Structures are given as structure tokens and as C-alpha cells.
Amino acid sequence: MLEEDEFMLVVNGEERLIKASADMPLLWALRQEVGLSGVKFGCGAGLCGACTVHLDGSPVRSCVLPLGSVGSSEVTTLEGIQDDPLAERLFDAWLEIDVMQCGYCQAGQIMSAHALLKDNPTPSNEEIDMAMEGNICRCGTYPRIREAIRIASEEEEA
Amino acid sequence: MATGQDASTLDRRAFLKVSALVGGGMALSLTMPGMARGADSDEVVELTDFVTIDHAGLITIAAKNPEIGQGVKTSLPMLIAEELDCAWDQVNVVQADFDPSRYERQRAGGSLAIRFEWLPMRQAGAAARQMLVAAAAETSGLPASELSTASGFVRHSASGRKWSYGELASAAARQPAPDLAKVELKDPKDFGIVGKPTVGVDSARVLRGEALFGIDTRMPGMLHAVLETAPAHGGKLKSADTSAAKAARGVVAVLKLDGIGGPDAMTDCVAVIATNHWYAEQARKLLTLEWDLGAAKGHSLDAYAKEAARLHDADKGAELRRDGDAPARLAEAAKVVRARYSYPFIAHATLEPQNCTALYKDGALEMWAPTQTPDRGVGMIEKLLGIPADRQTVHITRIGGGFGRRLFADFMVQAAALAKAMPGKPVQLLWNRAEDIKRDFYRPGGWHSFAAGLDDDGKLIAFTDHFSTFGSEGKPHHSASMQPIHFPAGLVEDLLYTMDVIDTVIPMGPLRAPGSNALAHAFQGFLDEVAEAAGKDLPTLMLELCAEDRVIGEDTNAWGTGWAFKTARARGVIEKVLKDSGWAKRGSGDGRGMGFGFYFSHQGYFAEVADVSVEGEDVKVHKLWVAADVGSHIVNPMGAEAQVTGAIVDGLAQAMGQRISFTDGVIEQENFDTFPLGRISATPEISVSWVKTDNPPSGLGEPALPPVVPALTNAIYAAGGKRIRDLPIQSWT
Structure with missing residues (x-):
């Protein structure tokens, strides 16, 4: 039986017992209670996308998602998609043209790109922009983000 | 210490120290791949301060400067590997700790890495190579002159014998260190690594979510701190009434700290230290603090704008430069163009907010710092907190964006003060986004009143600028100044620059291409108006002004950032971008147009053309063409192009919507809703061309940014939109 401030999260396929206040955003539970670094703090207001994780496969901003509302939904971070074939295509494309500069936003970019290609394996340029609009890259790597998503989606087609 | 934190280091003494500190259980995460190969760490041989080789042949190269996304953790080791004459896939790169005795300057700033390190890094690689050749000569008894190197082997072509660098490492380490000034360097035509598109050394690790950044630093028992300022x-x-905060969940301590050393160190604040950043943030809200805010009374952006308008109407600035008699020539000119331009304060907004982790124990301070200037932090901590520099260790972490913000070391001083107050406990200080935007050192705003005189033939014969900027006691802040030699000085016979300085309490600092990022807009925007009045276009006017081969200014100054402007190099990039963009055949009307901008900064010559559509208030940028001259070589074309396209995205976002406002010293923006950064949908296609000239290679972090601002505003005008004299283009409140 869980206490009022205990939460059984399913993170990257594993159950994790977190003892924390219910209003703690999922971001801080993942970074500082679970110890994951593939989810980043950027704005704390759902405006930059650096903290993007998947909740039952859909991208969410973990900086504005209270721990108490996660329930039994499966939480997936960048660490949790490492062996996923779609993620591997994205990683390959990301490295082929070396998308990143400082790299800080890239975990969030990958999580959003992954969610896009899962639902829409061959997105148009406009669909790419729409899906990635919530992820800020302060270094301005957008041209290569677009290109890498195209490369990963073309491999899907081929 | 970290799980996977990149604090691995070439300094074995430091390595052992850190290993001992964190205990055996964590040592694996600190181990370099080279070390992991051999169980016996003696198999790793330190050849020089920069080069370590293990017996299996894995070469570890130290990257000395902070990596903020500008690519130096890849490009500087490429220079070493080139002259070491090994294969790039033999190389493992580690970030060096701060150690000026080994690495001298360890800063990220001024687009100076390639300019300053092009030769020293090559010499460092060549020195290690020379030691390996000497070792092969010693081992084999053959004269060194008969030996050559390639791909990590020393070879004797006459006999066909060869020795791998790995097997020579121990003998090489015993060789005397060569005189760097005399080491033999490759002929650039033989380069095999320099000039080859190369993926960043950390890119794969970032994609695995490894703990590389300052904010990712983790240690057992680490506490999390926030500062209320x-x-x-x-x-x-x-x-301060801190009782409620002290009683809040997760809180370990609440500390009242007196300001030391000003805003670039630590102002009065209350620190809340807790077991999780979130608890510290929640408890912060329970603080009851009373502030004296008198110092900033009246320091409001509106008041500054009114003061600038008054100063410009009075037209009595201090003389910055006077050539001939510009006012007299204006009076007799066939046509006079006058306009006022302005630009706002803006923030850096690095995506990784300011943070630093520190541990103070037994009189020694250890820090994990995302800093562009570790030396500055160490010096300030020594001076202000009394911890001697030789009792401080700084691990330079990967950095989630710099743009000049982390040239300030305030977060290091603050983290050190917290750690000193909590001896034996690792403390991570992290600012939230609102603090990051509100406690910045801003790109200063400014105002320019220009006048230009044209003769009957449309030739520019007189030019004046009255500049209002910010500083104190009549002196402009270093990030708010203008060089007397600023274009078109030296190219127009009668010219007058005047300046006055408005006192401010708002902290200012360098932001990506400081000075230039603002002045490019004002000068190139105004010159576009001058060209129009003369019946030509801006690139034509620029080519006329630069028609003769001239060198304006000195090549060097105390900072090594001299301002020698060469007209021939300017012409080269202007002509290239006109050709690339099809400028001569550009259409006009129907709400679409092209604009041009040129700027020279950080030894880089950049000409840029924007193709935009305007519909009502909406601006759509279709494409950007860039022609760049940064000298004879592009070290890493993959990273170099990224710096240029990134600067374009940055400059467009600045111009479109960025503005910091304040009333009585209170900054009015707190997050990305009111301080907008560039997003993917606003990003145009960007084409980059390199114009290679026989000049020393120079840096790329900054100089691509300034000209995109006038290229955009001039394009908006060409497309039938407004003449944009005041930035930002779209107003945000």
C-alpha cells in the first residue's frame, strides 16, 4: 500500500517507487529522484520542450506535469528508447549530418521527432515544422533537424 | 561525482585525487576509454599535456577550451591529431580541467579559439609526433631523418619497417619535450583531418542522454540550492523572515548571504538548500523578504528612451572621431539623408540555465562549472571568498549554450559561497528561467542619429553619427562602445562620430558579436537608405566604398582582437553573395523582396542576402544566402556551417521579437513567451559559401550574426514593408 506521497512510476519499463510531493513536476522526479539526465530543464513552463518525455507513447512536457497525475501511465525518456529501431534511425540520421551544437535541447528534439515519425512515417515539411514547433533549439539547429527527420523518414520508405 | 560526468582528465594526479574523493564505486565513470582497455593504468602513457597514448594505440587528446556548442571540443583536437599524424578514429577526446599551467588560455569567447590556437594546437600535435619519431629512432638505431609518419605509425620506407604509436608510447614519453617554435609542421596541402567534415566528439553521447552538462552533475548526498535575489x-x-521556508518539505538549510563584489559576483540574497530542486523552489515562495530598491528608482527603459531623444535633439555628443568637416560638407551636399535608428536591450537566454556544483572540504574547493571563463571564477573566488586559487579545482562541463553569458562567473562565486557555508556537502546551484532572464548581463540598447551627404553624382561625401549608449561616468560599458574606426570611417573623407553615455544600473555584457550585433542593424540599415537616395542599391554602394584596396585600422590590440578591415576581402564576399543569390535578377513587388547586409567582425567578413515576403504585419523569410571569408582554412566544415546557420537563426529571432524592458530596475520578461527565441517554422533555407583567402584562419561563433539583421530589415523594405529603424520588428509586451 502506497503512502500519500509515494508513487509507483513506470519509467522506461521499470517500476520505480518515488517518495515525493504530488505537485513535484515529473521532470524533477526523473532527474533528481530517478537520476536520469536525458530529460532537461529549460523553462519550467512548457514553452521550450527540453523536458519532453513520452507518456504512454505521446510527447508531454514533464516540467509542467505533476507527479500525482502520472498514475500508471508509462513514462519513457531518451534513455528508454535507445534500442528502439525508429530511435536508432533517428540517431543515425542525427549523427550523419551532426545536427547538434551545444546539444542541450536534443533529447527533447529526439523525443518529439520520435513521436512524429511513429504516427506519421513520412511527414511533409509542414508537418515536421508543426510537430517540432514546441522544441526550442537556442543554437538554431533547425535546418539540420528538418533534414535529419527527412533522412530518417526516407529510410522508412526505402 | 557524476554518473558518466565527463570529468575524465589527462592529469593523472587529478584523476587519482578525484577517484579517491568519490570512492572506488564511482571510479569507472571517470575512467577514460583508454584506461578501460588495460587493467593496468600504467599502460596509459602521458606524452605531453595534450596527448596520452595507451599501448593498444588509442590516443587521448585533451580539449582545453570550454565547449558551448561552438565545436571547439572537436576542432581543436582535430588540429592536434592532424600534426600528430594519426587517424581520427584512433582518437578519444576528453575535456581538460582548468589548469592554466598546462593549457594557458582556457576561455570560450571572442571567436578566438581558431585564431589563437591554429598554430599552438598544431605545434602541440607536431611535438608529440616528433617524440614518437625520436623514440622509433632510439629503438631501431635508425636516423630520425629516414623515418616518416602516417595514420598512427612511424615508418622506415627503405626497410618497410613500421612501429605503431602505441608500442612507441613509453619510449616516446622519455624523450625531451621539443621546442614548440621549431617543430616541423605539415604543408597544409597534406592535411587529412583539417578540412574534413567531422562529427562532434560528444554527439553520440548526447544522444544516449549521458550526463555531460553542468546541470547533470550528480554526487551522493548532493543538495540543491536556489537563490532569491x-x-x-x-x-x-x-x-528576512525565513522560518516558514526552513520548515518546508525537503529543506536542509536557509542561508542569508551578503552581497560581495557586485552583480558579477553575488548580490544580497537568501539561499534555500533542499534535497530536490523542486523543494527548494517551493520553499523559496515562503520567504518573507524586505528589499531596499532605491538604487534603481527611475532606471526605466521609457526614461532612457526619453533621455536619448533629448540628447539627440540637443546634438552635443562627445567627439569619437572627426575626419575633415562633415557638418560643412552636409550643408553643401546635393542631397542629405537623415534617420534615427535604435535597438533594445536583449538577454542571452542560454537553454541550460545558469548553474554550478561545488564541494568545499578541508579548505579545498572543487567545482563542476559550465563556464566560458574558469579563470575568472577562480580569481573572483580567491579574492572574494579567500579560497586560494591553488586550493580550487574546476571541472569544465559541457555547456548548454554560452553566447557570452557565461563569460561572467557569478554562478561560480555563488555556488562557492554556498559550498563554503555547507562544508563537506556537495551543493548544486540552479537558477530558474525567470532568474536567468532577469539576472542577465544584457546586450545594451542604443540610439543612432545619422546624416549622410551625397553629391550630384550620388557619391557619399559626408557621414555623421550621433550615438547614445550606456555606461557610467561618461564612459561606455565595454559591450556598449563603438570603435572610432567603425565603417565607413576612413572611406568617407568628411566624417564625424559623436557619442554620449547614459548612466545605468542595468548589468550589461557581451552577447554573441557584442557591439556588432547592434551596430550592423543601424549602419547597414541607414546605408541602405543612403544607397536608395543615390539611386543605387546597398551592395553597389558598399562596393564603391571598398573599391580601392585599403587596410583600415590596426591588426592587433591588447586583446588580440584587432580591427584591421581589408576592403578587398569585403569585396570578395559581397560579389560572391550577389552571384549566389541572383541579386541582379531579383524581382520586386508583390510583397516579396531581397535585402542585403554586410559586416566585418572578429576578423570574419560576411555578406548576406535575405529573400522575404511581407503580408501586413507578417514576415516570412524564405531563404538566406551567406558568403563568408574567415581565412585560408575551414577546420571542420560540418561544424563551421552549423555556426553560420545557427547565427542566422539567432539573428533573425533577435531582430523579429527580442526585447528586454524594465521599470525602476525590474526586468519585465521572465520566459520564452515574452522573450521569444527562434523556432523551426520561422527558419528559412540557408545557403553558405566560403570564400577562402590567404589569411590566417579565424573564428566562426559570432561574425555571421550581425549582417543578417540588416539583410532582413532591408528585405522587408524591398518587399514593400516598412523601413525598420527600431528593433525589434514585431513588438512584444
Whole structure:
């Protein structure tokens, strides 16, 4: 039986017992209670996308998602998609043209790109922009983000 | 210490120290791949300060400067590997700790890495190579002159014998260190690594979510701190009731700290230290603090704008440069163009907010710092907190964006002060986004009143600029100044620059291409108007002004950032971008147009053309063409192009919507809703061309940014939109 401030999260396929206040955003539970670094703090207001994780496969901003509302939904971070074939295509494309500069936003970019290609394996340029609009890259790597998503989606087609 | 934190280091003494500190259980995460190969760490041989080789042949190269996304952790080791004459896939790169005795300058700033390190890094690689050749000569008894190197082997072509660098490492380490000035360097035509598109050394690790950044630093028992500072700049703490915060969940301590050393160190603040950043943030809201905000009374952007308008109407600035008699020539000119331009304060907004982790134990301070200037932090901590520099260790972490913000070391001083107050406990200080935007050192705003005189033939014969900027006691802040030699000085016979300085309490600092990022807009925007009045276009006017081969200014100064402007190099990039963009055949009307901008900064010559559509208030940028001259070589074309396209995205976002405003010293923006950064949908296609000239290679972090601002505003005008004289283009409140 869980206490009022205990939460059984399913993170990257594993159950994790977190003892924390219910209003703690999922971001801080993942970074500082679970110890994951593939989810980043950027704005704390759902405006930059650096903290993007998947909740039952859909991208969410973990900086504005209270721990108490996660329930039994499966939480997936960048660490949790490492062996996923779609993620591997994205990683390959990301490295082929070396998308990143400082790299800080890239975990969030990958999580959003992954969610896009899962639902829409061959997105148009406009669909790419729409899906990635919530992820800020302060270094301005957008041209290569677009290109890498195209490369990963073309491999899907081929 | 970290799980996977990149604090691995070439300094074996430091390695052992850190290993001992964190205990055996964590040592694996600190181990370099080279070390992991051999169980016996003696198999790793330190050849020089920069090069370590293990017996299996894995070469570890130290990257000395902080990596903020500008690519130096890849490009500087490429220079070493080139002259070491090994294969790039043999190389493992590690970030060097701060150690000026080994690495001298360890800063990220001024687009100086390639300019300053092009030769020293090559010499460092060549020195290690020479030691390996000497070792092969010693081992084989053959004369060194008969030996050559390639791909990590020393070879004797006459006999066909060869030795791998791995097997020579121990003998090489015993060789005397060569005189760097005399080491033999490759002929650039033989380069095999320099000039080859190369993926960043950390890119794969970032994609695995490894703990590389300052904010990712983790240690057992680490505490999380936030700082509550005055709501207005210059504020002093009068009283503090911290009882409610102390009682809040997760809180370990609440500390009242007196300001030391000004805003670039630590102002009065109250620190909340907790077991999780979130608890510290929640408890912070329970603080009851009373501030004296008198120092910033009246320091409001509106008041500054009114003062600037008054100064410009009075037209009595101090003389910055006077050539001939510009006012007299204006009076007799066939046509005079006058306009006022302005630009706002803006923030850096690095995506990784300011943070630093520190541990103070037994009189020694250890820090994990995302800093562009570790030396500055160490010096300030020594001076202000009394911890001697030789008792401080700084691990330079990967950095989630710099743009000049992390040239300030305030977060290091603050983290050190917290650690000193909590001896034996690792403390991570992290600012939230609102603090990051509100406690910045801003790109200063400014105002320019220009006048230009044209003769009957449309030739520019007189030019004046009255510049209002910010500083104190009549002196402009270093990030708010203008060089007397600023274009078109030296190219127009009669010219007058005047300046006045408005006192401010708002902290200012360098932001990506400081000075230039603002002045490019004003000068190239105004010159576009001058060209129009003369019946030509801006690139034609620029080519006329630069028609003769001239060198304006000195090549060097105390900072090594001299301002020698060469007209021939300017012409080269202008002509290239006109050709690339099809400028001569550009259409006009129907709400679409092209604009041009040129700027020279950080030894880089950049000409840029924007193709935009305007519909009502909406601006759509279709494409950007860039022609760049940064000298004879592009070290890493993959990273170099990224710096240029990134600067374009940055400059467009600045011009479109960025503005910091304030009332009585209180900054009015707190997050990306009111301080907008560039997003993917606003990003145009960007084409980059390199114009290679026989000049020393120079840096790329900054100089691509300035000209995109006038290229955009001039394009908006060409497309039938407004003449944009005041930035930002779209107003945000």
C-alpha cells in the first residue's frame, strides 16, 4: 500500500517507487529522484520542450506535469528508447549530418521527432515544422533537424 | 561525482585525487576509454599535456577550451591529431580541467579559439609526433631523418619497417619535450583531418542522454540550492523572515548571504538548500523578504528612451572621431539623408540555465562549472571568498549554450559561497528561467542619429553619427562602445562620430558579436537608405566604398582582437553573395523582396542576402544566402556551417521579437513567451559559401550574426514593408 506521497512510476519499463510531493513536476522526479539526465530543464513552463518525455507513447512536457497525475501511465525518456529501431534511425540520421551544437535541447528534439515519425512515417515539411514547433533549439539547429527527420523518414520508405 | 560526468582528465594526479574523493564505486565513470582497455593504468602513457597514448594505440587528446556548442571540443583536437599524424578514429577526446599551467588560455569567447590556437594546437600535435619519431629512432638505431609518419605509425620506407604509436608510447614519453617554435609542421596541402567534415566528439553521447552538462552533475548526498535575489537590479536586503521556508518539505538549510563584489559576483540574497530542486523552489515562495530598491528608482527603459531623444535633439555628443568637416560638407551636399535608428536591450537566454556544483572540504574547493571563463571564477573566488586559487579545482562541463553569458562567473562565486557555508556537502546551484532572464548581463540598447551627404553624382561625401549608449561616468560599458574606426570611417573623407553615455544600473555584457550585433542593424540599415537616395542599391554602394584596396585600422590590440578591415576581402564576399543569390535578377513587388547586409567582425567578413515576403504585419523569410571569408582554412566544415546557420537563426529571432524592458530596475520578461527565441517554422533555407583567402584562419561563433539583421530589415523594405529603424520588428509586451 502506497503512502500519500509515494508513487509507483513506470519509467522506461521499470517500476520505480518515488517518495515525493504530488505537485513535484515529473521532470524533477526523473532527474533528481530517478537520476536520469536525458530529460532537461529549460523553462519550467512548457514553452521550450527540453523536458519532453513520452507518456504512454505521446510527447508531454514533464516540467509542467505533476507527479500525482502520472498514475500508471508509462513514462519513457531518451534513455528508454535507445534500442528502439525508429530511435536508432533517428540517431543515425542525427549523427550523419551532426545536427547538434551545444546539444542541450536534443533529447527533447529526439523525443518529439520520435513521436512524429511513429504516427506519421513520412511527414511533409509542414508537418515536421508543426510537430517540432514546441522544441526550442537556442543554437538554431533547425535546418539540420528538418533534414535529419527527412533522412530518417526516407529510410522508412526505402 | 557524476554518473558518466565527463570529468575524465589527462592529469593523472587529478584523476587519482578525484577517484579517491568519490570512492572506488564511482571510479569507472571517470575512467577514460583508454584506461578501460588495460587493467593496468600504467599502460596509459602521458606524452605531453595534450596527448596520452595507451599501448593498444588509442590516443587521448585533451580539449582545453570550454565547449558551448561552438565545436571547439572537436576542432581543436582535430588540429592536434592532424600534426600528430594519426587517424581520427584512433582518437578519444576528453575535456581538460582548468589548469592554466598546462593549457594557458582556457576561455570560450571572442571567436578566438581558431585564431589563437591554429598554430599552438598544431605545434602541440607536431611535438608529440616528433617524440614518437625520436623514440622509433632510439629503438631501431635508425636516423630520425629516414623515418616518416602516417595514420598512427612511424615508418622506415627503405626497410618497410613500421612501429605503431602505441608500442612507441613509453619510449616516446622519455624523450625531451621539443621546442614548440621549431617543430616541423605539415604543408597544409597534406592535411587529412583539417578540412574534413567531422562529427562532434560528444554527439553520440548526447544522444544516449549521458550526463555531460553542468546541470547533470550528480554526487551522493548532493543538495540543491536556489537563490532569491532582489526583484530590481541594485537592490539591498533589509530584512528576512525565513522560518516558514526552513520548515518546508525537503529543506536542509536557509542561508542569508551578503552581497560581495557586485552583480558579477553575488548580490544580497537568501539561499534555500533542499534535497530536490523542486523543494527548494517551493520553499523559496515562503520567504518573507524586505528589499531596499532605491538604487534603481527611475532606471526605466521609457526614461532612457526619453533621455536619448533629448540628447539627440540637443546634438552635443562627445567627439569619437572627426575626419575633415562633415557638418560643412552636409550643408553643401546635393542631397542629405537623415534617420534615427535604435535597438533594445536583449538577454542571452542560454537553454541550460545558469548553474554550478561545488564541494568545499578541508579548505579545498572543487567545482563542476559550465563556464566560458574558469579563470575568472577562480580569481573572483580567491579574492572574494579567500579560497586560494591553488586550493580550487574546476571541472569544465559541457555547456548548454554560452553566447557570452557565461563569460561572467557569478554562478561560480555563488555556488562557492554556498559550498563554503555547507562544508563537506556537495551543493548544486540552479537558477530558474525567470532568474536567468532577469539576472542577465544584457546586450545594451542604443540610439543612432545619422546624416549622410551625397553629391550630384550620388557619391557619399559626408557621414555623421550621433550615438547614445550606456555606461557610467561618461564612459561606455565595454559591450556598449563603438570603435572610432567603425565603417565607413576612413572611406568617407568628411566624417564625424559623436557619442554620449547614459548612466545605468542595468548589468550589461557581451552577447554573441557584442557591439556588432547592434551596430550592423543601424549602419547597414541607414546605408541602405543612403544607397536608395543615390539611386543605387546597398551592395553597389558598399562596393564603391571598398573599391580601392585599403587596410583600415590596426591588426592587433591588447586583446588580440584587432580591427584591421581589408576592403578587398569585403569585396570578395559581397560579389560572391550577389552571384549566389541572383541579386541582379531579383524581382520586386508583390510583397516579396531581397535585402542585403554586410559586416566585418572578429576578423570574419560576411555578406548576406535575405529573400522575404511581407503580408501586413507578417514576415516570412524564405531563404538566406551567406558568403563568408574567415581565412585560408575551414577546420571542420560540418561544424563551421552549423555556426553560420545557427547565427542566422539567432539573428533573425533577435531582430523579429527580442526585447528586454524594465521599470525602476525590474526586468519585465521572465520566459520564452515574452522573450521569444527562434523556432523551426520561422527558419528559412540557408545557403553558405566560403570564400577562402590567404589569411590566417579565424573564428566562426559570432561574425555571421550581425549582417543578417540588416539583410532582413532591408528585405522587408524591398518587399514593400516598412523601413525598420527600431528593433525589434514585431513588438512584444
